[in-house]
Amino acid sequence: MTSDRIFTEDDPPGNDFMGETCKKWEHSANRFKQLRIRTVIFRQGAALSFRGGALPKMNIPVRLGVAAPIGSGKQYFPWIHIDDLCNIYIKAIEDDQMKGVFNAAAPVDVTNKDFMKTLARVQNKPFWAPNAPAFAVKAALGEMSRVILEGSRVSSDKIRKAGFDFRFPDPENALADLVRNQNE
Secondary structure (H helix, E strand, C coil), X not given: CCCCCEECCCCCCCCCHHHHHHHHHHHHHCHHHHCCCCCEEEEECEEECCCCCHHHHHHHHHXXXXXXXXXXXXXXXXXXXXXXXXXXXXHHHHCCCCCEEEEECCCCCCEHHHHHHHHHHCCCCCECCCCECHHHHHHHHHHHHXXXXXXXXXXXXXXXXXXXXXXXXXXXXXXXXXXXXXXX
16 A cells, blocks of 8 residues: 555565465575575565566557556555666675565655656656546556555665665666667
């Protein structure tokens, strides 16, 4: 649920489908600790890539010239550029000091409205004021729609304190890079 609260790795997962999936995943992954195997768990934001996930679907109205906020537009959208996500995984493999839970989300918080506005701007497309209704998003995206319609602010302080530097910390540069390289 969207709020001004910034969630850290110390906060428990939510009580929805995504939260329950997170709890089960982390419970299973933590079994490695019993075997004294270093364990790193990531709670990741939406990985931005034009090769799959939510971004290609969110970009359809932008390409058609009718970009608009989705749902209320006020919900925060935890996100991460696919290259930063891959580099976080590489860091976790190579850095034997890393262990425990880390949020894998970009450090710059963005609402859905601002995200969609930025996505339109980097493609030189118009941005419309009327919001896309939540029911239409649910019909188009199914369960994935919850990631877009219900957001939260997520802290990336712990991963940055572990020495990770985001190449794409803000949505403007991340989306510009993805748009520029989407056909590669």
